[in-house]
Amino acid sequence: MKLHGSLFAVLTLPALLAGALALGAISAPQEEEETELEKQMVVVEDGVKALRRSTRDPSRVAESLATLATVQAAALAAKQEVPVMAAAIPEGEREAFVKGYRKEMVIFVTSLLELETALLDGDADVIKAAYRTVHDMEDSGHERFTEDG
Numbered sequence: 425m426k427l428h429g430s431l432f433a434v435l436t437l438p439a440l441l442a443g444a445l446a447l448g449a450i451s452a453p454q455e456e457e458e459t460e461l462e463k464q465m466v467v468v469e470d471g472v473k474a475l476r477r478s479t480r481d482p483s484r485v486a487e488s489l490a491t492l493a494t495v496q497a498a499a500l501a502a503k504q505e506v507p508v509m510a511a512a513i514p515e516g517e518r519e520a521f522v523k524g525y526r527k528e529m530v531i532f533v534t535s536l537l538e539l540e541t542a543l544l545d546g547d548a549d550v551i552k553a554a555y556r557t558v559h560d561m562e563d564s565g566h567e568r569f570t571e572d573g
């Protein structure tokens with residue numbers, strides 16, 4: 425009986441565990457949780473991607489302005505956060521790093537407001553240049569404020 429019990433356990437436990445893992449009942453070790461900053465950045469990314477095409481089409485200006493409003497709100501929320509990378513900065517330099525991040529986000533939000541002005545004015549060349557400025561801030565921002573730059 426005892427032997428049967430342990431044989432049963434040896435044969436079925438791995439299968440039960442595998443099943444539970446597959447069903448998500450037991451969670452496998454995961455990456456760290458998504459930060460609030462990451463969540464807002466995903467909203468920024470989706471919006472900026474959509475704006476690439478919609479800003480080229482004057483008949484879609486209302487749609488562009490609506491998308492842009494979601495990006496602006498996400499950028500404003502992101503501005504209040506602290507990048508994960510701050511934890512890896514030596515203590516004596518951390519305050520300056522966080523201030524630098526915040527000032528860069530102020531510039532980013534400003535570029536989003538300038539894109540809004542351009543859309544309201546309706547000059548295609550100015551819209552294109554304003555969009556490019558917004559777009560290009562991704563690489564420069566990430567270079568300075570993310571670990572994998």
Ligand code: HEM
Nearest residue numbers: 459461462465469472507508528529532559561562565569
């Ligand atoms: C068009 C502009 C931008 C786009 C599309 C964008 C997009 C993203 C995306 C997709 C992520 C990763 C989210 C994830 O892993 O789930 C991210 C992370 C991040 N971005 Fe941006 N980003 C932009 C501009 C900026 C700017 C201007 C800054 C800095 C001033 C910045 C700072 C960061 C930081 C620090 C993270 C890491 C998250 C953390 O530390 O918690 N991003 N961004």
